[in-house]
Amino acid sequence: MSRTLDDFKASHDPKTIITRLEAELREARNQLGLEDAIREVVGTATLRIADAKPPSWTLSTHSDKTGSPGVPTLFLSDLHWGERVVASQIGGVNEYSLAIARKRLAHTVQTAVHLLRILSPEMRYPGIVVALGGDGISGNIHDELQATNELNTMPTVLDLYDHLVAAIKLLADTFGAVFVPCVSGNHGRDTRKIWAKDRHHTSFDWLLYQFLTKHFSADKRVTFLIPDAPDALYRIYNTRYTLTHGDQFKAGDSIIGPLGPLSRGNQKKLARSQAVGQDYDVLLAGHWHTYIHLARLIVNGSLKGMDEYAWSQNYGFEPPMQALWITHPRYGITYRMPVLCETPSKPRAVEWVSAARAS
Numbered sequence: 001m002s003r004t005l006d007d008f009k010a011s012h013d014p015k016t017i018i019t020r021l022e023a024e025l026r027e028a029r030n031q032l033g034l035e036d037a038i039r040e041v042v043g044t045a046t047l048r049i050a051d052a053k054p055p056s057w058t059l060s061t062h063s064d065k066t067g068s069p070g071v072p073t074l075f076l077s078d079l080h081w082g083e084r085v086v087a088s089q090i091g092g093v094n095e096y097s098l099a100i101a102r103k104r105l106a107h108t109v110q111t112a113v114h115l116l117r118i119l120s121p122e123m124r125y126p127g128i129v130v131a132l133g134g135d136g137i138s139g140n141i142h143d144e145l146q147a148t149n150e151l152n153t154m155p156t157v158l159d160l161y162d163h164l165v166a167a168i169k170l171l172a173d174t175f176g177a178v179f180v181p182c183v184s185g186n187h188g189r190d191t192r193k194i195w196a197k198d199r200h201h202t203s204f205d206w207l208l209y210q211f212l213t214k215h216f217s218a219d220k221r222v223t224f225l226i227p228d229a230p231d232a233l234y235r236i237y238n239t240r241y242t243l244t245h246g247d248q249f250k251a252g253d254s255i256i257g258p259l260g261p262l263s264r265g266n267q268k269k270l271a272r273s274q275a276v277g278q279d280y281d282v283l284l285a286g287h288w289h290t291y292i293h294l295a296r297l298i299v300n301g302s303l304k305g306m307d308e309y310a311w312s313q314n315y316g317f318e319p320p321m322q323a324l325w326i327t328h329p330r331y332g333i334t335y336r337m338p339v340l341c342e343t344p345s346k347p348r349a350v351e352w353v354s355a356a357r358a359s
Contacts, residue, residue: 054234055127055177055179057071058071058129058179069328069335070326070328071127071128071326072325072326072327073130074109074128074129074130074324074339075131075133075286075322075323075324076130077136077245077300078135078289078301078304079302080101080302081101081137082137082149082160083138083307084096084148084149085305086308094306094307096307098159101304104341104342105167108322108339108341113171115337123175126177127179129236130178130179131181132209133243134187134286134287135188135245136204136205137208139189140153153204157208165212165216168216168222179223179225179234180223181225181232181241181243182224182226183200183205183231183243184200185286186245188205189203200227209226210226212224230245232244236327237329239282240280240281241280241281242278242282242283244269244284246286246287248265249264249265249287258292258299262292282298283298284298285298289304290316290318299323301338302321303320303322305319305320305341319341321340322339323339324336
């Protein structure tokens with residue numbers, strides 16, 4: 001239908017414009033009020049991104065004088081809690097369920113502590129960073145997940161909450177301080193497609209993080225960073241990190257894997273960030289279920305491991321693993337220690353000359 005001159009004049013009338021803007025302002029205020037109400041319900045109304053800062057122990061260089069190796073980071077992402085992987089459907093190379101997920105998460109945290117104790121028997125760490133990179137739950141984003149998930153979304157969130165509380169408490173008891181930057185993934189969403197607007201507030205990952213924040217609100221050893229944006233920016237000593245889930249990077253395949261899209265995406269994100277004064281040194285990403293540790297890019301593995309989709313697409317096999325590394329105040333990232341999420345199977349005998357044979 002074509003617009004008449006009177007329609008054009010009416011739409012550009014100052015009173016009409018003011019009325020429309022007032023309505024839009026009321027809608028925006030109502031949306032902000034809803035977000036504040038959610039925060040109030042879970043007890044985190046005062047936790048704003050502008051007020052959230054990394055704890056001082058991640059910035060102080062005092063550890064450089066005390067013989068500390070630096071600050072460790074345990075990257076937890078792509079847990080896919082609640083999903084089931086049937087071994088017989090992928091050649092018997094992996095299996096996944098709630099019971100297995102619980103064991104793997106506990107094994108991951110305990111192994112990370114064990115490895116860090118090997119590096120520093122006196123545990124001279126000022127604290128530990130636990131980066132939560134999204135896709136904590138499997139979610140119902142695909143018909144096949146709705147049909148095969150072990151639990152529906154909300155019971156899954158509550159189950160994962162219990163086990164993350166135990167994990168964070170163990171790390172707080174062991175290291176004395178825990179800093180937890182958080183971003184949402186794509187599997188925890190309650191929308192048909194991932195939203196660019198209000199991404200976190202349509203995600204059960206975000207809700208889980210709010211529950212965790214409420215639980216540890218009286219524990220001064222634990223600090224959370226939960227931005228409204230899809231990226232979390234923080235600094236450990238002089239190394240600047242950007243944590244993102246990684247679903248924004250596209251077009252990988254079974255040959256090049258995620259390296260191509262992640263490298264291109266990192267360059268684009270870095271250029272954008274530099275333009276607005278948000279430069280970073282290292283990008284952290286999950287989503288791709290493939291462990292990669294480069295100088296400026298760390299991509300996490302998964303707790304779930306190989307599944308039916310990856311098997312059908314002929315993706316490379318990788319055991320369930322999560323990233324662990326040390327940030328030193330003077331040398332930046334030093335030790336890199338990928339953590340296997342379960343005890344590996346006994347290695348095959350090696351017939352050629354070997355310096356040491358596994359028992």
